[in-house]
Amino acid sequence: MSVNYVTRGYCVPLYPDCLQRIMLAKTFGCVRLVFNHFLDVQKNNLINQGHIYTKNEISHMLTLMKKDGQFSFLKEVDSVALQSSCENLNWAFMKFFNEHKGFPRFKKKGYYSTYTAKNNNNCIRTGNNCIRLPKIGWVKTKLYQKIEGHIQRVTVIDHGDGNYSLSICATDVPVETLPSTGKRIGIDVGISELLTLSNGDIYDNKRFYASTLDKLIVQQQKLSRMIKGSNNYERQRRKVHKLHKKIRNQRTDYYHKLSKQLIEDYDVIAVETLDIKSMMNGKVSNLNLSDASWSRFLYMLKYKAEWYGKRFIRINQYEPTSQKCHVCGYINKGVKELSIREWECRQCGAKHNRDINAAINIIKAANIATL
Ligand SMILES: [Zn+2]
Numbered sequence: 123m124s125v126n127y128v129t130r131g132y133c134v135p136l137y138p139d140c141l142q143r144i145m146l147a148k149t150f151g152c153v154r155l156v157f158n159h160f161l162d163v164q165k166n167n168l169i170n171q172g173h174i175y176t177k178n179e180i181s182h183m184l185t186l187m188k189k190d191g192q193f194s195f196l197k198e199v200d201s202v203a204l205q206s207s208c209e210n211l212n213w214a215f216m217k218f219f220n221e222h223k224g225f226p227r228f229k230k231k232g233y234y235s236t237y238t239a240k241n242n243n244n245c246i247r248t249g250n251n252c253i254r255l256p257k258i259g260w261v262k263t264k265l266y267q268k269i270e271g272h273i274q275r276v277t278v279i280d281h282g283d284g285n286y287s288l289s290i291c292a293t294d295v296p297v298e299t300l301p302s303t304g305k306r307i308g309i310d311v312g313i314s315e316l317l318t319l320s321n322g323d324i325y326d327n328k329r330f331y332a333s334t335l336d337k338l339i340v341q342q343q344k345l346s347r348m349i350k351g352s353n354n355y356e357r358q359r360r361k362v363h364k365l366h367k368k369i370r371n372q373r374t375d376y377y378h379k380l381s382k383q384l385i386e387d388y389d390v391i392a393v394e395t396l397d398i399k400s401m402m403n404g405k406v407s408n409l410n411l412s413d414a415s416w417s418r419f420l421y422m423l424k425y426k427a428e429w430y431g432k433r434f435i436r437i438n439q440y441e442p443t444s445q446k447c448h449v450c451g452y453i454n455k456g457v458k459e460l461s462i463r464e465w466e467c468r469q470c471g472a473k474h475n476r477d478i479n480a481a482i483n484i485i486k487a488a489n490i491a492t493l
Pocket residue numbers: 447448449450451452467468469470471472
């Protein structure tokens with residue numbers, strides 16, 4: 123066994139006291155103001171000049187803005203947080219221009235919001251169940267595990283329901299690699315089941331939060347019947363928000379456990395690269411697909427493989443893994459139809475479960491690719 127040094131995130135709750143809550147609210151307010159102000163500036167420039175200002179131009183404008191008496195209160199909060207807010211805006215524009223994502227939107231008060239603080243000159247430190255944040259001071263937290271390595275930056279999250287949490291990004295975190303098992307596995311990531319393994323194991327998607335999902339549907343219907351902006355509406359919105367959060371947490375938890383288990387059990391894990399966009403446009407229901415959050419799960423598998431000294435391989439999506447009989451190699455074009463779950467090979471007579479056959483082809487392709 124050896125040790126890898128990795129970059130990793132930690133998520134902890136924050137329990138600010140009264141004064142700290144006020145200071146946090148101020149910081150979130152200023153971050154939002156800066157974001158919205160420059161979004162307006164960029165929007166106007168785009169309309170009038172046909173381009174947006176560069177990152178440096180915006181950064182310079184921010185410095186001038188802080189000197190303006192009207193905005194002098196901006197000096198009271200963490201200056202790095204304000205800079206990051208401008209960086210986030212720039213990033214949102216880059217996504218809009220380069221990845222055809224939606225146009226950046228104005229931030230609203232009272233919703234999920236974040237700000238980033240960087241660990242310049244060791245201004246962020248951890249203590250005994252507390253963490254020191256720039257301009258806020260020592261805030262109570264619950265450190266479920268020791269924060270190792272070097273803290274690079276933190277993101278303070280206001281969940282919009284009175285709760286706060288902190289996402290910590292640390293570099294040079296030591297991780298012990300896992301012992302080799304000599305086993306390899308192919309994984310078909312699917313719609314009806316989350317994962318089908320080439321050994322026939324199936325992991326389904328919703329069983330872990332199906333009951334919360336049912337509750338959410340009921341509460342969401344209630345919300346849709348209320349008058350927007352009323353007190354009842356607001357109360358119900360928070361309820362729905364809380365359920366969303368619960369589902370998110372349950373899913374993340376499940377994904378973490380499942381990915382760790384697979385990394386422990388196998389040395390090589392092969393999956394098929396999914397063309398999610400084209401599937402979204404196809405017949406597959408959008409709800410199921412986003413619910414599966416494949417890409418996030420695959421990302422976990424990928425970085426955990428790196429951490430623990432295992433291999434994660436993605437197979438080209440144009441490989442006909444579903445259509446090919448893994449016994450004789452015959453290509454059955456009829457299997458393209460997603461509704462076909464079982465089929466029999468016309469050439470060798472082998473009986474196939476669609477997903478298990480695909481998973482076996484995936485690990486076969488990975489074996490060829492890694493010869
Ligand atoms: Zn066959």
